[in-house]
Amino acid sequence: MRAPKRCAPSSKTSWRVCVAPPAFAASLRNLFALRFAGCAPHHNTALPAMTPASPLSKATDMASKDDKNQPVPPRPRKKKPEGEASAQGVKPDEKVEVIRAPKPPTAPNAPKKDAPKSEAPAAQKEAAKKEEPNAGMKFGDTSATMDDFAAMFEGHEAAAPSRQRFDMGDQVEGTVISVGSSHIFVQIGANQEGVADRAAYEDEEGNVTLEPGQTYSFYVLGFKGGIQLGKELGAGRQGMAAVETAHDTGLPISGRVTGTNKGGFEVDLSGVEAFCPISQIELGFTEEPDAHVGQTYQFKVQEVRDGGRTVVVSRRALLEAQQKEAREETLKTLEVGQVLDGVITRVADFGAFVDIGGIEGLVHVSELSHTFFDHPTDLVKVGQEVKVEVLSLEEPVGDKPIRIGLSMKATEQDPWLEVNEKFAVGTRVLGRVVRLAPFGAFVELTPGVEGLVHVSQMSWERHVANPADVVSVGEEVSVEVQDIDLLRRRIGLSMKTAEGDPWANITERFAIGLEVTGHVAKVEDFGAFIELGGGITALLPRSEMNLASESTPHRQFTAGQEVKARVLNIEPDRRRMALSLKDAETIAEQADPSKAAPTSYKDDSLSSGGSMGTLGDLLKARKKD
Template identity: 40%
Template sequence: MADKMPDTKDMPAEGEFAALMEASLAERGGEISVGDRITGPVIAVTDTTIVVDTGTKLDGVADKAEFLDENGALTLAEGETVTLYVVSLRGDEVVLSKALTGQGGAEALRAAYEAGLPVEGKVTASRKGGFDVDILHRRAFCPVSQIDVAFTETPESHVGQTYSFAITTFERDGKNIVVSRRKLQEQERAESELRFLESVSPGDIIPGVVARFAAFGAFVEVAPGLEGLVHLSELSWSRCEKAEDAVSLGQAVTVKVLSFDRDKKGRPRISLSIKQAGPDPWDSVGEHFNVGEKVEGKVVRLADFGAFVEIAPGIEGLIHVSELSHTRRIAKPGDVVSAGQAVTVAIKDIDLAKRRISLSLKEAAGDPWEKVPETFALDSTVEGVVENRQQYGLFVNLAPGVTGLLPASKLRDALEPAAYDKVKPGDTVSVIVSEIDAEKRKITLGPVGGTKEREIRDGGGKRERERESDDWKRYVKKEKASQAASGGFGLLGDKLQEAMARKKK
């Protein structure tokens, strides 16, 4: 039996069917048309598509391939908000895309121009005044001022790049096409700015990506097309001379919103801070550092009065010029350390209230006077280098940081006093260690071959030496008294007169 043919008597005509479909779409999807810009959350991800809530009774569908990175990884997830364009209405389905792509010819470009739909294009060459752009296999022109919202210093950097463009001019059936990337960027930035201002307040901590550098800091993208400035002083708790020292391009960062307003042209001006988005390192100084301990650090800058050393990110201490060396007097810090140098320092004092830490380079190296009594025995003969000569004696360096004085009054006790008269700074001399006062950092020296040295050589003890010295003083005193009483020469005078008498005979 033949199949029963459908009764077409009650079916609508072709034109009526199209009208019914359009009415159905309007009823279910509201006023959605090709070229509309849709912003909504991703409600599902399938093997090949991304489903987006358009805010109407109809969901939007986009090709999943548009959201894969160069490694094939999906760049968004369910719940994230995306902004796409309506490129077609297919049955009861709204087809979305980042931009118009593929082969549509002049008619497709005209439709995109009339609907304000972005098109994808590849910058093929740079020429005077702008760029050649390949769009749907047709050549378009993009003025240099329309390739980016930022000033283009190196046009060649755009060649080979694929961007979304707005068609601003479409004439002579597609033979004269002018496009603008900047128009889309500004539109995107305006929408991002609106959403940003509605959802973010000063003091909020938000994510961002380092977009570009400036002499005074780094610009961080906090929303599509919307950037804020992180000043050099807000990049890191550590001191940095340029933004590249603290962050890198494309780096994901967390920032704190300090403020936002508008410049004279009405453009958004957002101030951000990376360092304030994290903890203040000074809050934990008392937990990590103690007075008296030695720590490693890096010299970050020099001043007339000392050197600043960073002992932890954002924590700097001062080595006063007087704490730079035990071994010599320092006129300027640069004579001992330089910026960038790694040093070991001792912590002398911590003032959390004033955020000050006093450091010492010489204490970390050790006090050379601590072992002086062990190293230099009394009455021992040692060698040293003459540092300088003064009218009251010679200063002789015995070891790094240890200098003794050979008084001028003792030089006459030398076997050869003239030998000491000839020495000059830098000469090596032998001396006797006479006295040590480690507490006052003083060493008194004597000449080799002097009275004490001869007594040591002859085996006399200290007490014997003192007794002989006292005898000699008493003898001289007696001689002077005898001379005064006799009005003559005393005992020495008598002996001299007797010698002269014998000579006359």
């Protein structure tokens, strides 16, 4: 039986107009049929007219679309005392009696109903109603009211599972249900599931980093075929939707730097071209822009204009936010003496700046290393990970930020603690020349330990005026330890003693009358100094030059000239040797005691009588002249 479109309600009945979802259309249709099944047309009474906007009219019009073409039956007329107002003027406190149609006839062959059972207690009836809200409402039950309908509808609505609404870009927590060959299934609500791309959560070896049963954070990427999830916006989908969502929500989006242009970088945001100013690609000054090309970073969408044709992004904004958060955490626990891991951010002539967790500290050039270096760039470079120790903390004053003094050297073992174990006076070692000074050369014996070779200890062969004439930076030399001062961290070295004293076996190397070849090192009025090599320099006296009467040593000899001479005399104790240009026979006669050969240098120019004298006497006499 179809329900009539109108039926007079009771004055105590509370009408509700509910707009049900399409899934409940059938339930609503049956419900109204249940409610109005017993309302048959009454031919002898006239029903009061109802306004078109009455609640009952709305509810019954929504109950069944099939009744639009059915004729409207006459409405039952209310019973009222004479002289009272019509139905339109019924007061709220007055009772309105509804004349209901008789019950439908029973079929002749219908089974007889069982005898009525004893009524259960009221408490049991109430419990049964709670457990089964619609148990008391049966088809054709004329006692059902709209309150019963409302209770039934609310119970149905409460029993229906609730579903949460998500928007693209939302960050949600979800529990991994299972991991498939290409997708990861995630539960993100009481009865909702999402799907994530497996490839986005695989490591370099292809292993999935998510474990079933564990809860992780995801981003809602879309709703095609279900709720699409991912670890970041832009992953797994392309187009302006991701860019606009990232711009509206402020969430980061993944992008790849594809090239450089005037003033910045070209960035690919999953198919959307964007521009990143050069000042927004990193925290500091960008010295090598090409180093960022090909890199994939997280960006913040700062501006979307012209319908998406102009998109401006910034990486620096995200880095600053991360730095601020890390800075606050670092300052909570920072103290002097603490050893931290850091990253070199800048290198200057006076030291290196190190990021120790959102905040920078300075490693002075004197605290970089125990080893010698010309410039900080010889030891460290930007991006290098280092270990530092906090030396000092200066509280901020005014606009000046906190100043943190760091040391890399303090984290290394002091090499001077092992100097006495490795070196002793008289030890000969091989070292490397690390730098030169006007007074000598510094030689590195072991990393962090250096010694000084004074110019006077560089060579036996000549007087050294400039250390660069003897050694060069980077050259390996043999030195002998002469002195160790641990308090002042100084070690005295000698290259001369390491080579050995050339005068120790001079008589074995040179004999009287032996012809030798050398080069003129210096020319004086009294003679010429000849370098014979191996640290030996001999004097060729003027008297042994066979000069003409008006000739002088300067006229006959020049510096660097090769000279052939013979050994005239050797004095090992005084480290002196005399040469002569005379022939071997003459020299032999001078050396023969029987022929009163001179035992020292002779200068005929001093006296015509041929008086003898030493080389020292000869030099003194020349100075007096």
